[in-house]
Amino acid sequence: MMNREPKQYDTGEVLPPPTERYTVLGWLHKNLFSTWYYTILTLVTLYVLYIVVKPTLNWAFTQAQWQVVVVNLRLFMVGQYPADQVFRVWIALHLLAFTAGMAWGIFFPRARRIGAAILLIPLLFAALPFISNFSRVNWVLFDVFALLGWGLAIWRPQAMRRPLLVLILAYFPILILLIYGIKPILRIVKTNLWGGLMLTLLLAVVGIVISFPIGILLALGRRSELPIVKLFSVLYIEIIRGVPLVTVLFMAELMLPLFLPPQIKIDNVIRAMAGIIIFEAAYMAENVRGGLQAIPKGQYEAAWALGLNGFQTTFYIILPQALRNVIPVLVNQFISLFKDTTLVAIVGLLDLLGIASTVLAQPEFIGRQREVYLFIALIYWVFSYAMSYASRRLEVALGVGER
Amino acid sequence: MMKQASVPFWRDERVLAWIAQIVFLVVTVAFLWYLYHNMITALAERGLLPSFHFLKLTAGFDISQHLIPYDRSSTYGRAFIVGTLNTIEVSILGIIFATILGIIIGVMRLSTNWLINKLASLYIEIIRNVPLLVLLVFWYTGVFLQLPRLKEAKFLPGPTIVSNRGIAMPWGKPTSTWHIYLYILLVGFILAAIVWWRLTLIGKRTGRMPLVSLWSTLTFLGVAALGWIGLVIFAHQAPLAPDLPKIQGLSTVGGLELSPEFLALLSGLVFYTAAFIAEVVRAGIQSVSKGQVEAARALGLNGFQTFRLVVFPQALRVIVPPLTSQYLNLAKNSSLAVFIGFPDLYSVAGTIHNQTGRAVEVTVLMMSIYLSFSLITSAFMNWYNKKIRFVER
Numbered sequence: 001m002m003n004r005e006p007k008q009y010d011t012g013e014v015l016p017p018p019t020e021r022y023t024v025l026g027w028l029h030k031n032l033f034s035t036w037y038y039t040i041l042t043l044v045t046l047y048v049l050y051i052v053v054k055p056t057l058n059w060a061f062t063q064a065q066w067q068v069v070v071v072n073l074r075l076f077m078v079g080q081y082p083a084d085q086v087f088r089v090w091i092a093l094h095l096l097a098f099t100a101g102m103a104w105g106i107f108f109p110r111a112r113r114i115g116a117a118i119l120l121i122p123l124l125f126a127a128l129p130f131i132s133n134f135s136r137v138n139w140v141l142f143d144v145f146a147l148l149g150w151g152l153a154i155w156r157p158q159a160m161r162r163p164l165l166v167l168i169l170a171y172f173p174i175l176i177l178l179i180y181g182i183k184p185i186l187r188i189v190k191t192n193l194w195g196g197l198m199l200t201l202l203l204a205v206v207g208i209v210i211s212f213p214i215g216i217l218l219a220l221g222r223r224s225e226l227p228i229v230k231l232f233s234v235l236y237i238e239i240i241r242g243v244p245l246v247t248v249l250f251m252a253e254l255m256l257p258l259f260l261p262p263q264i265k266i267d268n269v270i271r272a273m274a275g276i277i278i279f280e281a282a283y284m285a286e287n288v289r290g291g292l293q294a295i296p297k298g299q300y301e302a303a304w305a306l307g308l309n310g311f312q313t314t315f316y317i318i319l320p321q322a323l324r325n326v327i328p329v330l331v332n333q334f335i336s337l338f339k340d341t342t343l344v345a346i347v348g349l350l351d352l353l354g355i356a357s358t359v360l361a362q363p364e365f366i367g368r369q370r371e372v373y374l375f376i377a378l379i380y381w382v383f384s385y386a387m388s389y390a391s392r393r394l395e396v397a398l399g400v401g402e403r
Numbered sequence: 404m405m406k407q408a409s410v411p412f413w414r415d416e417r418v419l420a421w422i423a424q425i426v427f428l429v430v431t432v433a434f435l436w437y438l439y440h441n442m443i444t445a446l447a448e449r450g451l452l453p454s455f456h457f458l459k460l461t462a463g464f465d466i467s468q469h470l471i472p473y474d475r476s477s478t479y480g481r482a483f484i485v486g487t488l489n490t491i492e493v494s495i496l497g498i499i500f501a502t503i504l505g506i507i508i509g510v511m512r513l514s515t516n517w518l519i520n521k522l523a524s525l526y527i528e529i530i531r532n533v534p535l536l537v538l539l540v541f542w543y544t545g546v547f548l549q550l551p552r553l554k555e556a557k558f559l560p561g562p563t564i565v566s567n568r569g570i571a572m573p574w575g576k577p578t579s580t581w582h583i584y585l586y587i588l589l590v591g592f593i594l595a596a597i598v599w600w601r602l603t604l605i606g607k608r609t610g611r612m613p614l615v616s617l618w619s620t621l622t623f624l625g626v627a628a629l630g631w632i633g634l635v636i637f638a639h640q641a642p643l644a645p646d647l648p649k650i651q652g653l654s655t656v657g658g659l660e661l662s663p664e665f666l667a668l669l670s671g672l673v674f675y676t677a678a679f680i681a682e683v684v685r686a687g688i689q690s691v692s693k694g695q696v697e698a699a700r701a702l703g704l705n706g707f708q709t710f711r712l713v714v715f716p717q718a719l720r721v722i723v724p725p726l727t728s729q730y731l732n733l734a735k736n737s738s739l740a741v742f743i744g745f746p747d748l749y750s751v752a753g754t755i756h757n758q759t760g761r762a763v764e765v766t767v768l769m770m771s772i773y774l775s776f777s778l779i780t781s782a783f784m785n786w787y788n789k790k791i792r793f794v795e796r
Contacts, residue, residue, distance in 0.1 A: 031517035038516050045518055228424040232431065242777035243770045244735035246749055251770070254762035258445045259438040339534035346536075346742050353536060369544035377533045377541065384532035 068365040069375045070130045079195015079350050089198060090138045092178045094145040099167045101146035105153025119143050172209050191269035195350035204338040207276040215284025222289055240282035245343050249275040253347045272344045280337060287329045291322035331391035335384050352376050457759050464754055466746045479755055486751030487772055494734040497672040504673060505680025512685045530678035536739050538675055543667035543743040564648050564655050574659035575643030580634050584642035591626030595619040664745040676733045687722035719791055727784035734776050748772060
């Protein structure tokens with residue numbers, strides 16, 4: 001065996017690890033012009049960007065007539081909801097702000113800066129020149145309620161957990177009662193007067209909330225050992241997932257009235273809601289099933305060993321863990337449903353997109369398609385992007401996938 | 404050991420499970436029967452008891468685009484087929500273009516060039532967060548209907564006529580030798596298949612796989628080109644005569660005419676789905692571990708070989724399942740065509756319902772057609788997925 005001396009590289013002085021520091025030119029070289037073909041690619045891209053962006057900006061700031069949006073802002077937001085009842089929508093929003101503020105204070109007590117940044121957005125809305133003073137006051141109130149909720153949560157984080165849960169669970173029925181009305185106190189506003197962004201959001205919320213329990217049952221049914229129950233669940237899920245949402249809406253619109261006894265009359269909005277729920281339940285079931293499959297077998301075995309029966313195992317051990325894993329996926333489902341609600345415009349509802357068509361039919365705004373559709377596209381984009389950003393944060397906060 | 408008989412039947416789990424299922428079945432069937440009974444009663448009042456006889460009646464409405472002969476004296480059944488074919492046409496074209504664009508954007512998203520990378524992510528973030536229907540309406544009313552009127556139509560080289568009536572492109576018209584040419588193409592296809600088979604055999608025997616796809620494609624193209632030249636020389640007639648569009652009165656004549664509805668639907672579907680496919684492609688390529696690339700380079704493969712032989716086959720396994728669901732989404736999303744007036748299956752079904760009032764039959768027929776698309780596509784993709792699956796050794 002040869003005896004080798006280890007080579008001596010040590011020069012006696014310890015060099016610091018190389019730090020990556022670039023000048024502007026260095027950065028440009030590394031990221032844009034590192035090779036000859038990247039240089040060509042960069043230049044061509046810049047040129048294409050120039051010829052696309054310049055006329056677009058030129059159009060947006062000089063030729064476009066945004067008056068159509070400003071004049072019809074209320075239509076876009078709440079549709080034909082009676083103007084003297086709009087305060088109810090605001091109350092629902094304030095309650096939401098209060099709940100969200102409280103949740104923020106409990107779950108992200110340290111993230112003050114992001115919270116403050118979010119609170120700036122309503123103030124920005126309040127500063128818009130063309131909105132009414134009533135809306136201005138309400139946007140400010142929105143922030144006040146959010147801060148109130150946040151303050152309560154910071155003051156008594158432990159004591160506020162239970163009220164927050166109650167508030168979250170009670171929010172949906174309160175919301176529906178507020179918007180629809182209760183006989184002696186609040187005037188009933190028929191669903192055919194609901195419209196605009198409010199209808200879009202309501203359809204999405206109703207769709208997710210009501211399809212949630214149905215989806216859980218279908219998911220449990222699909223994993224059940226009872227062949228008839230399993231067959232029924234699989235058939236339902238696969239048939240619904242195999243057809244487009246429009247066809248389900250078509251069916252709800254035309255066949256639902258036939259299925260019901262003749263005394264019961266339901267209007268378009270309720271029919272669309274039923275269609276959305278039927279459709280979403282199948283997708284919800286698959287999402288929940290994903291969560292159920294992620295639960296290790298040991299959990300079942302441990303529960304059985306403790307003497308829990310099938311019902312107890314499912315509802316006390318398995319579902320709570322599965323649903324926790326599913327939360328980010330549910331947010332994503334909510335986002336795609338939020339976008340899919342546009343399809344109700346096809347069956348004639350006046351959601352954000354449906355309202356856009358009626359606005360374009362106004363004689364003074366003929367030919368303003370680009371402005372209107374860009375505006376509603378922007379609203380959809382802001383909501384979806386904010387929600388998907390939040391869901392990514394939520395995933396980190398919940399620590400899904402890491403244990 | 405405890406005897407089975409010692410458990411009374413009301414505590415025997417198997418018996419209980421069956422009782423539960425029977426109760427479930429009875430309740431479900433009773434509920435469905437109740438709905439069915441209500442429906443039949445309501446339909447009987449209107450004199451519209453379910454039957455598919457109406458499919459043989461004359462439709463009496465026009466469909467602006469049809470791949471098979473159709474006019475207003477055709478039957479409802481034929482109208483259904485026309486709508487279905489339109490849906491299939493736009494879905495297949497959409498899938499092809501969306502895949503190409505999606506791969507390009509997905510690769511751009513992985514580029515180390517900052518500008519290209521950011522541009523691709525900007526595209527993905529914008530498109531994914533806007534509803535498809537809004538995009539479609541924007542393409543239709545904001546782009547294709549805003550093109551100049553036919554009088555001031557733009558002429559692109561070709562000539563291609565671009566106006567708010569759509570785009571008319573030069574196309575080929577089959578001549579008398581077309582059917583001979585079809586046989587030549589068939590021969591070319593068979594030859595290409597033989598080349599494929601032989602080269603694969605050689606590759607397996609020698610262990611050096613030639614460029615199988617390239618050579619077989621070249622064989623096919625070679626036969627196609629030779630056949631064309633041969634027909635021109637010997638039969639003095641090319642199989643396709645150029646068919647150039649021109650403006651005649653208030654419309655264009657000749658060539659391939661693409662309506663603004665069709666173009667808007669196709670662009671909307673392609674640009675929307677491409678954003679999702681790009682993310683699928685990116686995730687697939689990123690899922691291949693870096694060690695694989697380093698190992699391939701260490702074996703002496705060059706960049707292209709590394710991608711073709713090592714990265715791509717492994718990425719494909721991750722890509723195919725989500726890609727399938729994107730394809731299915733595209734096919735299902737084509738039903739939004741009705742909002743911009745393209746006569747797809749849903750739109751035609753809607754018209755038929757308006758004319759006949761046969762809600763139940765139309766719904767059932769339409770849903771079964773969409774369902775069979777989905778089932779066929781997913782069956783095919785499952786088969787393909789099984790074929791490329793990782794073989795554990």
